[in-house]
Amino acid sequence: MRNLVFLSVFLWFSNALIAQNKVKKADSIKPQELDAVMVSATRTKRQMSSLPMPTQFIPQKEIEAINAIRLTDLLDEQTGLITVSDFGGGQGVQMQGLDSQYTLVMIDGVPLIGRSAGTLDLSRVTVGNIKQIEIVRGASSSLYGNEALGGVINIITQNPRPGKRTRIDYRAGSFNTHDLRAQYTDNNLLDQWSVFLNRLSSDGYDLVENDDLRTVEPYTNYTAQVKYKGDLNPLTKMQISGRYYTQKQDYTASSNLAGASDINEFNTTLHLSRTPLEHWTQEFEWYTTRYMATEFLNNPDGSAFSESDFDQWFSRPELRLTRATDSSGTWIGGLGLTYEQLKRTDFFGTPEFYAPYAYIQYEDQITKKLNLVAGARYDVHSAYASQFSPKLAARYRINDKISIKSSLGYGFKTPDFRQLYFDFTNTTAGYTVLGYNAVAVRLPELQAAGNILNVTVPLDSFDDPLRPERSLAFNLGMDIKFSSQIKWNVNLFRNDIKDLIDTRVIAQKTNGQNVFSYYNVNRVYTQGLETDFTARINQNLKFSMGYQYLIAKDKDAEQAFDSGQVFGRVNPSSPVFRLDAKDYLGLVNRSKHTANAKMFFELPQWKLDGSFRATYRSAFGLFDTNGNSYLDQYDDLVAPFAIIDFSLNKALGKKFRIGAGIDNITDYTDPGRLTNLPGRLIYASLTFKTK
Amino acid sequence: MKKQILLTFGLAGLLTFSACSKEDSDTPQNTNNDSVLVSNLYAPQDTDYTQNPPAASGPFVKFDFSTGATTTSDTDWDIAFRGTTILINGGSSSGILDAPQRTGNAGAYIADGIFDEINSINSGAFAQDGPDGLAIPTGSGNGWYTYDPTQLTILPIPGKVIVLRTADNKYAKIEILSYYKDAPQVINEQIALNDLRYYTFNYVYQDDAGASGF
Numbered sequence A: 001m002r003n004l005v006f007l008s009v010f011l012w013f014s015n016a017l018i019a020q021n022k023v024k025k026a027d028s029i030k031p032q033e034l035d036a037v038m039v040s041a042t043r044t045k046r047q048m049s050s051l052p053m054p055t056q057f058i059p060q061k062e063i064e065a066i067n068a069i070r071l072t073d074l075l076d077e078q079t080g081l082i083t084v085s086d087f088g089g090g091q092g093v094q095m096q097g098l099d100s101q102y103t104l105v106m107i108d109g110v111p112l113i114g115r116s117a118g119t120l121d122l123s124r125v126t127v128g129n130i131k132q133i134e135i136v137r138g139a140s141s142s143l144y145g146n147e148a149l150g151g152v153i154n155i156i157t158q159n160p161r162p163g164k165r166t167r168i169d170y171r172a173g174s175f176n177t178h179d180l181r182a183q184y185t186d187n188n189l190l191d192q193w194s195v196f197l198n199r200l201s202s203d204g205y206d207l208v209e210n211d212d213l214r215t216v217e218p219y220t221n222y223t224a225q226v227k228y229k230g231d232l233n234p235l236t237k238m239q240i241s242g243r244y245y246t247q248k249q250d251y252t253a254s255s256n257l258a259g260a261s262d263i264n265e266f267n268t269t270l271h272l273s274r275t276p277l278e279h280w281t282q283e284f285e286w287y288t289t290r291y292m293a294t295e296f297l298n299n300p301d302g303s304a305f306s307e308s309d310f311d312q313w314f315s316r317p318e319l320r321l322t323r324a325t326d327s328s329g330t331w332i333g334g335l336g337l338t339y340e341q342l343k344r345t346d347f348f349g350t351p352e353f354y355a356p357y358a359y360i361q362y363e364d365q366i367t368k369k370l371n372l373v374a375g376a377r378y379d380v381h382s383a384y385a386s387q388f389s390p391k392l393a394a395r396y397r398i399n400d401k402i403s404i405k406s407s408l409g410y411g412f413k414t415p416d417f418r419q420l421y422f423d424f425t426n427t428t429a430g431y432t433v434l435g436y437n438a439v440a441v442r443l444p445e446l447q448a449a450g451n452i453l454n455v456t457v458p459l460d461s462f463d464d465p466l467r468p469e470r471s472l473a474f475n476l477g478m479d480i481k482f483s484s485q486i487k488w489n490v491n492l493f494r495n496d497i498k499d500l501i502d503t504r505v506i507a508q509k510t511n512g513q514n515v516f517s518y519y520n521v522n523r524v525y526t527q528g529l530e531t532d533f534t535a536r537i538n539q540n541l542k543f544s545m546g547y548q549y550l551i552a553k554d555k556d557a558e559q560a561f562d563s564g565q566v567f568g569r570v571n572p573s574s575p576v577f578r579l580d581a582k583d584y585l586g587l588v589n590r591s592k593h594t595a596n597a598k599m600f601f602e603l604p605q606w607k608l609d610g611s612f613r614a615t616y617r618s619a620f621g622l623f624d625t626n627g628n629s630y631l632d633q634y635d636d637l638v639a640p641f642a643i644i645d646f647s648l649n650k651a652l653g654k655k656f657r658i659g660a661g662i663d664n665i666t667d668y669t670d671p672g673r674l675t676n677l678p679g680r681l682i683y684a685s686l687t688f689k690t691k
Numbered sequence B: 001m002k003k004q005i006l007l008t009f010g011l012a013g014l015l016t017f018s019a020c021s022k023e024d025s026d027t028p029q030n031t032n033n034d035s036v037l038v039s040n041l042y043a044p045q046d047t048d049y050t051q052n053p054p055a056a057s058g059p060f061v062k063f064d065f066s067t068g069a070t071t072t073s074d075t076d077w078d079i080a081f082r083g084t085t086i087l088i089n090g091g092s093s094s095g096i097l098d099a100p101q102r103t104g105n106a107g108a109y110i111a112d113g114i115f116d117e118i119n120s121i122n123s124g125a126f127a128q129d130g131p132d133g134l135a136i137p138t139g140s141g142n143g144w145y146t147y148d149p150t151q152l153t154i155l156p157i158p159g160k161v162i163v164l165r166t167a168d169n170k171y172a173k174i175e176i177l178s179y180y181k182d183a184p185q186v187i188n189e190q191i192a193l194n195d196l197r198y199y200t201f202n203y204v205y206q207d208d209a210g211a212s213g214f
Helices: A002-023 A060-065 A071-075 A417-421 A436-448 A555-562 B002-026 B189-194
Strands: A055-059 A081-085 A091-095 A103-107 A130-137 A151-157 A163-173 A177-187 A191-202 A219-233 A236-254 A257-274 A280-298 A304-324 A330-344 A352-365 A370-379 A387-397 A402-413 A423-425 A432-434 A452-455 A469-481 A486-509 A514-538 A541-554 A593-603 A608-617 A641-652 A656-663 A681-689 B035-042 B046-048 B055-057 B061-064 B069-071 B079-082 B085-088 B107-112 B145-148 B153-156 B160-165 B171-180 B196-206
Touching (some): A055 A060, A060 A130, A060 A608, A071 A081, A071 A091, A417 A436, A432 A436, A432 A486, A436 A452, B189 B196
Parallel strands (some): A103 A151, A432 A514
Antiparallel strands (some): A081 A091, A163 A177, A163 A681, A191 A219, A219 A236, A236 A257, A387 A402, A402 A469, A423 A432, A452 A486, A486 A514, A514 A541, A593 A608, A608 A641, A641 A656, A656 A681, B035 B196, B046 B055, B061 B079
């Protein structure tokens, strides 16, 4: 019914727009959509339409049209990207069916850190000062190394436009949410400055009313970013940027345990680039970041109940050399060193990693029709075996309308600190989790203390180091340009991952609980199809549709189903029956079908612009509910759902703009299971800019 | 829609169930022992959180298959429950606090399959409790249950059937159906925190010590 209403409103708008355009052509704004330039795919500036790997691009215009405030607002609407929350509340993104741990997230080409439970919380990132978001799908470790298994998301911040400019944005909405941004930029002939400040506060929300906990506790956070660009000498350009993020949030664990959590994050980058000779560019980049998170709980009498700290350092100098050949080729090579350190409560020591690396890539327009990118990277690591990650990608232009592209590449993710050095005993349930490298020392200590009943995995199986998780990714796609206004692309993907790290019981304790540790076990694959269709019906109306079909399964689980070792039950009082391969649904939190439809419109005579957007997810399971530890079709699944958003903005003169919108119009929620969906959000916004 | 599916499967399940028992009555091993349902056998456990790691304690609830009821006897019991831990009256102490003395010759193993189809007894497979562990292992995925640490639920693994030699050398097969009061289909957070340690299980008792099946 609601869909019908949506459709009729949509049709009405489309008609209105088409009709208007016929009458008033002179007034329309020229579309900005020339060929987008992106840097993430090859680390050189490249037109998106010439890239041989699947890429996606979100321009600032779209960010403004939907009045987004956080990165999660945007990514959720892109084909094949799904925002999922971990049990700690962090919101990560799933790409090509790979978990959020396997996607590298960067700001201006340098990675964000702070994955305290594996997920990088993307709601941390404000989109106020973003020029564009670049998404590269498929393993990209040949350029970026660790974490780039599923792909890369690179957030490009704005460069100042000429002159002195000030911009202030304010958005207020449901749940007492206030987002205030201020930006000052100065671009004169000599240098460029920009300062950006953001404050976001919210009361959070509570989906389950009859308990002591809130789904999301009230929070306030601030982001500050400063960027300077100037010429050191006629040949050398320098860029310095710094970013600081801080958040305070209430933290309640029960009716008598309350406290707070505190996050502080710093990033600094120094970037020098020099053109010593024609065709040559030298770049030096030194990035350092620190992520600190503390949380505490106090008893009602004010005494401390618990406190935990997380303090991670990451520093990376990198030297890059780019050379354009006399013909059409470009060589790029890089040399760098990553240093990482983590201090954490419940940790075995203060681990440090050193990881030097080198990479090289060559790209060339070999013939008028064939474009090729070949690259490889070698990563050495102080704690793991070295990794070699090659990649090859090619694009072949059949004619003016159709191109075929394909890429094959390796990706890897080294075990994180937690998987190696965790030393944690749950104070209420009594189980223990030991990092892989902590076992050899800590297990004998527990044995000596009389806590261990029996050891089920012998200690010598921890002699060889834990291996990084590796993937081989294949993409095959086609771009079809029916006209400059109507485009369609389709991409088939397959990711084969081995040595995925999971936990297992390594010993039983005298208190009846277990000791867990990590090991390389799972072989997993994800495969499917992603497709986008875009039609610019006229200069004031753009329509797009996206769809992803996804299969994400564990190969060993498939075998267990195949050989009849898995049983199911509909409810506790019904008999058990044997399940077969058809009943296996695959990995948790994967929808077989996801889709989106978006319409962006402009009504120039009223200075209005806005959007209708809808996203859809088919059924998926979050956890096993019938005890066989696999997700099967008899488990309790999250039913299919759609989220519909609407936004409308109006320019008032040249300096002001007002906006309003509703996210999640139908007020869809699933309390207890989808904690990242607060329900309907209504907001209004105001923008002031000097130019 | 969902309900309809459940209903269909429930009905299909019932049909298969009755069909199976008919077939089984033709097989020589089946001696027509009826299955008995035990509901809400409460097996509480005390946990001392002042110790690190916390220690579980408290008396085990003992069950005797020859009477089909719980018992406080020190000798005439076959199987004992406390929290998720299940002991048998055979073997020696495994070091668990407040565990009863083993006085009998019980043994147990876990068979994979459908309860009604587990009809033979593999006498070579019986294990007993001892210092190296329990005949019915504890821990998620090791024995009869899986534990989901995010949902805090203990779910019996379908297809796990405990085959037991009783303390006095008779046999029983046991299928645990639920760990929560009144065996609810959906275990929400309230139930997971408050209504746990109530066993509901099915068993078939074979009182012929010489039998090779149920």
